[in-house]
Amino acid sequence: MRGVRHYPGFLAITVLCLVVLYAPLLVIMAYSFNGSTSITSWGGFSLRWYADVFTGPESARFGQAAWNSLTIAVIAASLSTMIATAAAVAMVRGGAFRGKRATFALINVPLMVPEIVTAVATLIFFAMIGLTTGYLTVLIAHVTFCIPFAYLPIAARLQGIEGHYEQAARDLYASRWQAFRLILLPLLAPGVVSGLLLAFIISLDDFIITNFVKGAGMETLPTAIFGSVKQGIKPNIMAISTLMLAVSVLFVTLSYLINRKGRRSP
């Protein structure tokens, strides 16, 4: 059988895709080290824009936004992972129950609904129940949309764990809770950590929904960057973007490594 590389045009299409995907990132990373104030001409290597991010005129604004992003991501990822774990155990281990298919759809459909629709719907919902938009509404929205992302790796991992382990634990005098905590949870851990990191990243870089439900005065890092860019792109934005990219890559890599390690041992 011929390998995929023998198809005509394979190389050209691959290169094109890679360029379209990664060239902008490479440009941003390179220009974040630009010594010039221009964003188009190279003025030698410098860390001035990284210094500007932490000490410059916009540093207080970005600092507050980064703090908001980070705390919301940590809390939203933790809560959504707990909910997703409970949901996965119910769906995979709960046997047959009425409305199981509907529940499955309810958990997964948010992945397919256009984000703008969710954003508008969430905003209308908060307005209807009279909740003032701000930190809390952003947090609630993030917990909600992170659940399906956390659910996927957890449910996948759980499907690979045989039910006999929990039965053996119950047989050896463990209560339901003990069987879950001492047997199932340690076996499930790689999936849970993976779900947690995924949810964290999804929350950290969400823009559309956050922008709708954040209210005036409250910023997360993505909305702060967007606000700043509206007044023209300055090189400090490239430095911030590069920092965020680094954090994302770090977490995705961690998630991958943990999942792989978990899969190797049965």
Added chain:
Amino acid sequence: MSDAIEIRRVVKRYGTFTALHGVSLAIRDNEFFTLLGPSGCGKTTLLRMIAGFEDVTQGEILLFGQNIAGLEPDRRPVNTVFQNYALFPHMSVLDNVAFGLKMKGVAADARRARAGRMLEMVHLSAFADRLPSQLSGGQQQRVALARALAPEPRVLLLDEPLSALDLKLRQAMRVELKQLQEDTGITFIFVTHDQEEALTMSDRIAVMSAGHVQQIGTAREIYEAPVNRFVADFIGETNLLEVEVASVAGGQARVVLPGGQALTCPSASDTLGRHALSIRPERLSLVEAGGDLKATVERVVYLGTDLQLLTRLEGGAEMQVRVQNSARARVPQPGDRLGLRIEEGAARLLAD
């Protein structure tokens, strides 16, 4: 002897499918009891009901007189050796064996000591700190045994525990299991589809089929005196013939075989008409002349210790004969016309 377990008219239904049709049986204390049957006969379902993994649709399960049908698995003083062992992969062998004791609240020192003794019993002391994945199949199986025995259950349930092992290991484990049962004095309930396993280890066997218990008895009883066609056919090999009972007098029936040959055999009932007759191949012998039946040899299969002869009775029915291989005797050839002698009492009329 008291009963360890009494199953009373237990029914199990899954939706419209009935897995067990009102099964009743009693298992004595200190007994090695085997549930034997083909897959889908309900034996594993019954075992899982005793363990508490399946609800009882109807009926009662008594453990030393107490109805346990509604109890959660962790409230039942029974432990299970699972078919695929289900050793906890993230725990050391010692922690696996000590798990039940830990859940029962036994202090750390005491449970480590007991788990150590259990590992000694199954000859795995050297492997206490390993993970289950670092052991061979046979070793894992012995860890599973030690783990299930460590909390001193009153009844040990074994769900086809030998089926994943190769033949030599399986045969060695049979002897070890029986020895273990005698040493510990714990009631063993063993589920298997392998009749040889059942016959070699069990004090008593319940033969099951299609959700019914067909017969309960010692290995000798179910082999020598099968109550029906299913048991006769499932346990060992047998010749099953459709016969006509012509007359019964003084406990002896006159039966006519297909093809017209007739013979006399013991009968418990007076019913005439069509019946099944079972004759084990090794209870037949060859004679040059005379005998109870006349037959022609069709094929001879050399089995080493034995010869298996496929013969055809005059008038049509096939009859298998098994004779010991001996250097002195002449080996029959296809086409030989011989007499078959049936051992006293070996032809058995079956109820259905």
